[in-house]
Amino acid sequence: MDIQEIGKKAKEASRVLASLFADIKNRALSEMAASLMQAKEKILLANERDINAAREKGMSEALVDRLKLNESRIFSMVKGLKDLCDLPDPVGQGEVIKRPNGLTIMRQHVPFGVIGIIYEARPNVTSDAAGLCLKAGSSVILRGGSEAINSNKAIVSALVSGAVKAGIPEGAIQLIEDTGHESAIALMKMRQYVDLLIPRGGAGLIKTVVENSTVPVIETGVGNCHVYVDESADLEMAKNIIINAKTSRPSVCNAAETLLVHKSVAERFIPDALKALEEKGVELRGCIKTRQIFPGIKPASEEDWAAEYLDLILAVKVVDDIDEAIEHINRYGSSHSEAIVTKNYDSANKFLSRVDAACVYVNASTRFTDGGEFGFGAEIGISTQKLHARGPMGLKELTTVKYLILGDGQVRL
């Protein structure tokens, strides 16, 4: 289908979606979950075609793993849709103001309308994003990567047939099947139909969207996160936190990529902590001072400070003081999640106020930056920018507001 047609259909469907009560949206989510479950074999076959094509093109096994679906991954997509039913409907909530002239002003959360999602090879995003947008009352236009096109078609077909059973118009969930560059650019420029664009993927994708989009964009996900071990840190706690932040799931955006250590604890902390990290399979890259204390590891280059490894690699730097740590983070970080380990009240305060990031931690792992962990339920991504949403973006952040003003003839003097 022509991409303008997709936009138009999505906009029309959004008018219907906007007025649906939570009951109907929840029924649709249940039907979508059931339909996905039923289509399991079809989806796995389609995914196999994608996997074979990817391997033929020489895709690395790490990337193949992100593309790959299996029973348990489909179960978790199904569970994701079901869990959305239990979350409160963000649409229609709000505040009321009564003005001295008698006007009643309601500030009410309403759906955006049409939300575009541009993403890469992970087919689970297809189902997660469709569910979240539907619950938030908006149509979704999905533009996944070419590697996942067969999987995405099978998933969207299942989701739509479920949604339609509950009375949702087809245009509410659409996939752009043309995975060429032009279709993505066209989506980025479709201001007359698309109200919001969320890119999910690596730094390259985000950059392309930011530079080309005239539709408003929320950037998500690039995470170059740091753990800073302060002079006064509990070193055992610091070791646990960096091990958790680096190794519990290295491929996600809230994993730590650089460890910063105050010089006065470097000699006591570094040998023990780095040995423990190495035992967990972490490849280390250190500054000169780190390598003096812990020889035999690779030197860290300028690129290492800026890298989001998404892998079992950690850069390590000894800093003179907390100011150098904060400066390093504000310079190289991606404004995602940053942690200090300290017993000093002033250091904690300084770090919290001066580090410019969505989530700043004292004495806890950066891995907690997540909609579920924050108690928001499902999330569409972690916003690393400052407009509209920052940090985990839940259902509420997928809505906008509208002022409804009730009068009885008021005019302005």
Next chain:
Amino acid sequence: MDIQEIGKKAKEASRVLASLFADIKNRALSEMAASLMQAKEKILLANERDINAAREKGMSEALVDRLKLNESRIFSMVKGLKDLCDLPDPVGQGEVIKRPNGLTIMRQHVPFGVIGIIYEARPNVTSDAAGLCLKAGSSVILRGGSEAINSNKAIVSALVSGAVKAGIPEGAIQLIEDTGHESAIALMKMRQYVDLLIPRGGAGLIKTVVENSTVPVIETGVGNCHVYVDESADLEMAKNIIINAKTSRPSVCNAAETLLVHKSVAERFIPDALKALEEKGVELRGCIKTRQIFPGIKPASEEDWAAEYLDLILAVKVVDDIDEAIEHINRYGSSHSEAIVTKNYDSANKFLSRVDAACVYVNASTRFTDGGEFGFGAEIGISTQKLHARGPMGLKELTTVKYLILGDGQVRL
């Protein structure tokens, strides 16, 4: 100064601003007000130079009036700064969540950092925007129109000397003195220093910014607003509302530009209401049916339905029913402020839920769309888009949020 230098200086100043308490920001606002008052003669002289140059270039007197300063306009800029002192500081407010694992999550409003304002010939924007951004804890980079450059220089020089007296760094308030096209484009691309860009001006300016900016943008201000008189309207109330919405201040964005009338009340309503509007000096342009009922007025063209006149001109159209009215508004409107006059509960409900605009009124004038009238205090503009802010943008909308997470060693399982 080089524009990159301006950006860098603004970013550095923003780090100082972010940590200032309300007391100090309020002292700075008072000093800025006093300094502006003191520089009154200088500013008026500079403004005279701008006015003379504008007239030489053949600027229309309506535009000259927007550019012109006088004592009372300077007083109102001074009062604007003083009034900001009484508004609560948006920075630092927020909510707290306690998680089952013991983490305390604070969601706190924090300054954006650096805000760019691109505007046209109105020099009062210079002072209003500088005051609002300072109170919201952000540096501001002002890029006014070339017509107002002398006035803007004089105003900024006064504001900075006041702010500096209160200990605010110079970089907090800066004017781009180069008013060429390139300087505006450079500002729109300066992502490393500028966190948010707010264009204030006509549709052409907004379009240029939206199409060129890679810095996140909030669109403001274009207002093609409608008043729809429903079948069941109190016609006396309807007449008062359209007169107020059209004539109380025709040059502002919340003034009405089109009147829509249900066909079943057209014969009773139109002659009386249009006569009253004509008596107020309004030029009318009507659809065929309107002109059958009220002959002698100009025909309305397709362009009239889309026009933001900002003048004493009103387009008038008879519609078959409320559905046609809503469709017309969603097609031609600018999503600013829309009003229905009705006694029918179902019509009111339908209009409120189906009209897609920042502010939707029942039985009240569109002229109330204003930060002051909504009780928010001063505003930087009316957002007509859906991201981050919609409707009147006050101090709170000039901040972003940050999550501060306090733990005692938590790691994620």
